[in-house]
Every structure is written in C-alpha cells, then in structure tokens.
Amino acid sequence: MLYKLFILRKKSGSTLLTNKKSMLYCGKQTNPSGFVCLLYFRRYDIMGLLNEIAEKLLKNFLSLKKDDWIEWIAQPNDWQDDCDKFNSCYFIVKQMPKYPQHPRCRCRLKKIAEPIPNITAKATCDIRKFTGYIFSDKYDDGKKELFESWGYTIEDSGYLQQLYISQAIQKYCDGQYQYVGVNDHSAKISITITLTNQNGVEQHINTIWKLGQKGTIDLIAPYSGHNY
Amino acid sequence: MNKYKNNALVEEMDAIILLNDNYADQGLFKGYIGAVMSNFIEKYGFVVADFYNPFTGKSIQPVIEIKKEDFRVISGSVADQKLVKEFKDLFRK
Numbered sequence: 001m002l003y004k005l006f007i008l009r010k011k012s013g014s015t016l017l018t019n020k021k022s023m024l025y026c027g028k029q030t031n032p033s034g035f036v037c038l039l040y041f042r043r044y045d046i047m048g049l050l051n052e053i054a055e056k057l058l059k060n061f062l063s064l065k066k067d068d069w070i071e072w073i074a075q076p077n078d079w080q081d082d083c084d085k086f087n088s089c090y091f092i093v094k095q096m097p098k099y100p101q102h103p104r105c106r107c108r109l110k111k112i113a114e115p116i117p118n119i120t121a122k123a124t125c126d127i128r129k130f131t132g133y134i135f136s137d138k139y140d141d142g143k144k145e146l147f148e149s150w151g152y153t154i155e156d157s158g159y160l161q162q163l164y165i166s167q168a169i170q171k172y173c174d175g176q177y178q179y180v181g182v183n184d185h186s187a188k189i190s191i192t193i194t195l196t197n198q199n200g201v202e203q204h205i206n207t208i209w210k211l212g213q214k215g216t217i218d219l220i221a222p223y224s225g226h227n228y
Numbered sequence: 229m230n231k232y233k234n235n236a237l238v239e240e241m242d243a244i245i246l247l248n249d250n251y252a253d254q255g256l257f258k259g260y261i262g263a264v265m266s267n268f269i270e271k272y273g274f275v276v277a278d279f280y281n282p283f284t285g286k287s288i289q290p291v292i293e294i295k296k297e298d299f300r301v302i303s304g305s306v307a308d309q310k311l312v313k314e315f316k317d318l319f320r321k
Contacts, residue, residue: 084316139266218285221240
C-alpha cells in the first residue's frame, strides 16, 4: 500500500510569523503586572522541534511501529536534494533516516513485510576486502596482526567472506543494525559481526555496509573498530 | 582547514570524487565517486577506497589506492550534489 504525505508542509516557515532573519515570533504573553512579553525563538530551534513533531505525526499517520519495515520511495525533483540515495532501500522504522528529509520532500514510504535472508534481502562481500585489504602486507595499520592474533590468515578469506555474509544478512533482516547516516552518495549501516578466536573467545567487531536497492547490502569496511 | 580543502583530513566512509583518468585502466574515470575505507595519506600519500555501481552495489574496485592529488571530498553543496547525480546517471538504466 502506498501512502502520500502532505501534512505540515504549510507550517514550515509560512504559518508561523517571521519577523527577524534568524528568529521566529511565536506570540505574546501579558503577565499580571501588565508587561507584555514577546516570545521569540531561534529559527533552528523551532524548525528542529517542528521536524521532530512532523516526523512523529507522519509515522503515526502511517501507523508505523518501530519494528515495521518500509521501502523508501524517492521522487524525482528539480532541487538536487539527492534523496534518491535512499530510493528503494529497506529500513526498519527504528533505524531509518529522518523522514521527511527536508521541507517539500516528496519521498514516500511503503510498508513492506520483514525481509527474508537470501529471498527478499541479499548481502554481498567481495573477497578482496580480506585478501587485498585486511590481510594485505602493504598497510601498516594493525588490522592484519589483529585478525592473525585471532587465528585467521589470508587463507581464511573465503571463510570470513561467507561468515560476514551469513551473519550480516541475518542481522539486517532481524533489524539488528544501526543506521549510521549517509556520505552524500549512499546510506550506510553498521552491523556487528562476531568472530570466534582460536581460544574460543568471541570478538564483536563493527562493519560498515552500504544499503542498496531492494534489500541488498554490500560490505564497505570489514573492520571499523571493536564493539565491546 | 577542513577535509574539503585538505585531503589529508579525509575520514573513513567519506565520499570522494576522482579528478582525473589516472585509474582508467582499472575501470575508474574522472567523476567516479567512491567511499574511503582507510586514510593513509600521512604514511603513504594515498587513501584506500571502494568504488561500486551506485545502483546494483556491484564492485568496480572494492579496494584501490587513490593518491591524494587525484581526488577531493564530496561536500553537500548543490554543485557537488549535481556531480553525484551525474555519476549516478552513468549507471542509471
């Protein structure tokens, strides 16, 4: 089912009175002694509040619960806002980008069923993330030593690739990811991958994935710090 | 000084745009946009980046070294957003 959102558009700046460049005039109050107090708020405070309220109202309007899933449908527009970095991406409501993204945003949300690993969602991970990066001798950044201290070598790249894919797709579909923003190019999520070292101790590491269209996630950074 | 003026300050996951065709033999051309994985500019003079098809997510170069003089960081400016759109249009079906 498709929903289209119109509400609150009029209130972003025009309904409220503006009398100073960076301030919004919100009304006046008279105290018992007769002094009139004009209420001004900084524009970005008001806009921030309005955005928050708008977001809540919109989600209520759509009857979205925090564990629901949506597909983001971006609309072509003339003002280069680049919302299309979210186009056709699947998000769980509790970990989705701010909606609407900006005033006059025409993006829509379509409620969808929870993605199913390897059926309606897919993870990809290039083996070169391990062979040419983590285990590369060229970079002296400690990643190779770290993975080797856990008992993994370059020969385990294929195993790690499969492990990352299977854990990431399951966690993504379970909503166990963190939306970590965009880089003006695409939306990013962080997923914790659990590796077991040679002593049987679990290591929880952060990995960064790019959200693609229709439930696809692609590994960008195979190690982005520890998750203690 | 910030990362938009000084490439040495580029951070993990920043989007960068290629300024020339020095990597054409590896399938990367001027205007292609990728994501930084590691910043080695101080040590080695390059970043390690990931370039992929913005629609399919399919890797173009999942791990490639880009010299500091061959890229700049994409900002949120209207002009840069236009460059992002132009890059995406190359892959749009």
